Amino acid sequence: MAAETDVVALVLRRRADPTQLLQILREAQEELGWISPETARALASTLGVPATHVESVVQFYSFLYDKPRGRYRILFSDNITDRMLGSLTLFEHMLKRLKLRQGEVSPDGAVSIDLTSCTGMCDQGPAALVNNRAVTRLTARRVDEMCDLVRAGVSISDWPSNYFRVEDNIRRADAILGSRYAPGSALRAAIALGRQGMLDEMKRSNLRGRGGAGFTTSVKWESCRNAPGAERYIVCNADEGEPGTFKDRVLLTSYADRVFEGMAIAGFVAGAARGLVYLRGEYRHLLEPLEAKLDAMRRDRLMGAGICGAQGFDFDVDIHLGAGAYICGEESALIESLEGKPGKPRIRPPFPVTVGYLGKPTVVDNVETLAQATEVALHGGRMFAGRGTKHSAGTKILSVSGDCSRPGLYEYPFGVRVEQVLKDCGASDVAAVQVSGPSGVCLTPDEFRRHIAFEDVPTAGAFMVFGMERDLFEVARNFAHFFAHESCGFCTPCRVGTALLRDALDKIAEGRGSRYEINELMRLAELLRRTSHCGLGQTAGNPVRDAWAKFRPAFERRLIRGEFDPAVDLDAALTRAREIAGRDDAAAHIGAEA
Numbered sequence: 281m282a283a284e285t286d287v288v289a290l291v292l293r294r295r296a297d298p299t300q301l302l303q304i305l306r307e308a309q310e311e312l313g314w315i316s317p318e319t320a321r322a323l324a325s326t327l328g329v330p331a332t333h334v335e336s337v338v339q340f341y342s343f344l345y346d347k348p349r350g351r352y353r354i355l356f357s358d359n360i361t362d363r364m365l366g367s368l369t370l371f372e373h374m375l376k377r378l379k380l381r382q383g384e385v386s387p388d389g390a391v392s393i394d395l396t397s398c399t400g401m402c403d404q405g406p407a408a409l410v411n412n413r414a415v416t417r418l419t420a421r422r423v424d425e426m427c428d429l430v431r432a433g434v435s436i437s438d439w440p441s442n443y444f445r446v447e448d449n450i451r452r453a454d455a456i457l458g459s460r461y462a463p464g465s466a467l468r469a470a471i472a473l474g475r476q477g478m479l480d481e482m483k484r485s486n487l488r489g490r491g492g493a494g495f496t497t498s499v500k501w502e503s504c505r506n507a508p509g510a511e512r513y514i515v516c517n518a519d520e521g522e523p524g525t526f527k528d529r530v531l532l533t534s535y536a537d538r539v540f541e542g543m544a545i546a547g548f549v550a551g552a553a554r555g556l557v558y559l560r561g562e563y564r565h566l567l568e569p570l571e572a573k574l575d576a577m578r579r580d581r582l583m584g585a586g587i588c589g590a591q592g593f594d595f596d597v598d599i600h601l602g603a604g605a606y607i608c609g610e611e612s613a614l615i616e617s618l619e620g621k622p623g624k625p626r627i628r629p630p631f632p633v634t635v636g637y638l639g640k641p642t643v644v645d646n647v648e649t650l651a652q653a654t655e656v657a658l659h660g661g662r663m664f665a666g667r668g669t670k671h672s673a674g675t676k677i678l679s680v681s682g683d684c685s686r687p688g689l690y691e692y693p694f695g696v697r698v699e700q701v702l703k704d705c706g707a708s709d710v711a712a713v714q715v716s717g718p719s720g721v722c723l724t725p726d727e728f729r730r731h732i733a734f735e736d737v738p739t740a741g742a743f744m745v746f747g748m749e750r751d752l753f754e755v756a757r758n759f760a761h762f763f764a765h766e767s768c769g770f771c772t773p774c775r776v777g778t779a780l781l782r783d784a785l786d787k788i789a790e791g792r793g794s795r796y797e798i799n800e801l802m803r804l805a806e807l808l809r810r811t812s813h814c815g816l817g818q819t820a821g822n823p824v825r826d827a828w829a830k831f832r833p834a835f836e837r838r839l840i841r842g843e844f845d846p847a848v849d850l851d852a853a854l855t856r857a858r859e860i861a862g863r864d865d866a867a868a869h870i871g872a873e874a
């Protein structure tokens with residue numbers, strides 16, 4: 281292992297820029313295993329930033345460590361779909377075999393094992409990350425083999441390659457996933473249309489963002505173009521942190537041409553020469569292939585100066601890797617993270633289209649939105665708008681997982697009914713479908729005739745299926761843990777409220793909950809919705825509200841009959857005080873008759 285000073289020198293030679301701090305820390309950690317106080321101080325002084333700033337960044341991101349972790353860092357994906365496939369049993373099995381507790385480092389420093397939020401492999405779970413590399417389709421046998429490899433000290437690069445196989449699992453293809461794509465064709469079509477002509481086609485297409493909010497893409501591009509200033513940026517949001525979503529993973533694996541060309545077309549229209557991809561840390565395995573794809577595009581003059589020979593059409597892309605923070609999918613938090621800071625959402629307005637990355641006008645678009653823009657360039661806006669529904673043009677890619685026989689990607693024209701998707705993916709006896717992840721909506725069978733579309737059931741892509749035997753209380757509890765873990769802590773309602781939601785559900789799970797907790801849950805969910813600063817807090821109460829409204833018996837059978845049961849056993853908490861005071865008479869006990 282290189283000396284820390286060497287690592288700092290190495291990293292800074294590449295990027296001596298404070299806005300690159302997250303990337304520098306990530307690379308330093310890849311060398312050193314963790315960020316020691318000495319490394320943090322050395323980085324701070326070389327970059328000319330306060331040491332506290334470096335520390336705050338390290339502490340913010342789950343994949344940066346300010347304490348040593350094992351040489352093998354194993355993180356089990358803790359999404360509900362992984363749990364449904366038995367991930368917790370496998371997690372406990374591995375802890376037992378390696379004689380470890382959760383989060384603990386083995387005495388020889390070899391291994392640490394913990395849980396992490398959804399790793400985006402729900403179609404091939406249970407999944408885990410081993411030193412940031414995704415391992416899929418875990419079984420008890422595979423876990424045993426992994427334990428043997430860890431004990432024998434075998435380098436990860438020598439582990440069987442099939443452990444790391446990540447499949448696309450495309451089950452239904454349409455415009456994007458199905459068509460044969462000639463690299464460069466969308467770029468050439470956009471150049472032929474000209475900047476204004478391409479913008480006009482975008483307007484005609486009615487393309488709306490696929491990242492969740494459904495904002496009209498042409499409005500964003502035009503606003504950025506019209507914002508004052510000479511420098512502009514196009515950001516591709518590849519954070520894909522919403523549990524149950526994995527479509528962007530596949531687009532970046534097998535359709536990266538389209539995504540990068542979509543970015544360049546956005547740059548062409550908005551007048552931006554630089555693009556940034558924010559790739560979630562869980563997709564670390566995609567970094568080198570994407571870099572290689574960009575190199576190939578540069579060689580083919582599909583990236584760089586004078587794209588396709590068009591004078592003045594200059595555009596190039598950098599890839600930034602995230603480090604395990606769901607909130608960095610929120611566009612302003614993402615920009616903070618790109619600037620090397622903790623990913624906390626900004627106060628808006630101003631919106632990124634006027635004040636974005638480095639204070640410059642910036643378009644932030646989802647991976648799928650950018651891929652869809654190539655369809656508009658190729659076939660024109662009218663053709664694009666001719667598919668889907670009135671308010672939801674084109675196709676939508678769904679990430680289907682859970683209780684179905686064919687999990688994977690399904691691309692449909694917008695407007696498809698939920699029941700059609702269920703039929704196609706081989707789901708029967710379905711109790712509920714969670715559409716758009718924990719922040720989305722839980723649908724029950726009486727709603728399965730509804731349509732996937734912005735005007736009916738909007739979605740960023742997740743489609744998690746729960747069979748009749750599933751306990752929807754436990755699903756809501758898993759989601760509450762997710763939000764409490766991922767709250768960035770910037771605003772009090774969300775920081776405190778998500779923790780209270782989690783604790784109240786845990787209390788009910790332990791059989792100590794009463795009507796009091798239910799009332800508290802509903803009150804908190806409403807408070808979160810009304811007073812949180814960003815979408816994470818605003819939607820964090822949705823799952824518990826939905827589950828209580830639609831699966832009440834799952835709660836009621838856990839409730840004690842009384843009106844209230846305290847969360848803390850005060851009498852037990854005073855045991856030590858009684859020992860010190862040397863008294864144990866009735867009056868020294870809370871609740872005892874005097």
Ligand SMILES: Cc1cc2nc3c(=O)[nH]c(=O)nc-3n(C[C@H](O)[C@H](O)[C@H](O)COP(=O)(O)O)c2cc1C
Pocket residue numbers: 488489490491492493494495517518519520521522606607608609610611612644645646647649650814815816
């Ligand atoms: C908590 C939170 C997480 C988000 N995560 C993502 C994400 O992972 N990917 C994404 O594209 N948009 C995400 N968004 C939405 C973005 O803020 C933004 O609306 C989107 O990137 C815009 O792109 P689009 O117009 O192409 O949809 C998230 C929003 C919130 C509030």
Ligand code: SF4
Pocket residue numbers: 607624625766767768769770771772774775812813814815816817818
């Ligand atoms: S709502 Fe939650 S995630 Fe959003 S800014 Fe507030 S604390 Fe952070």
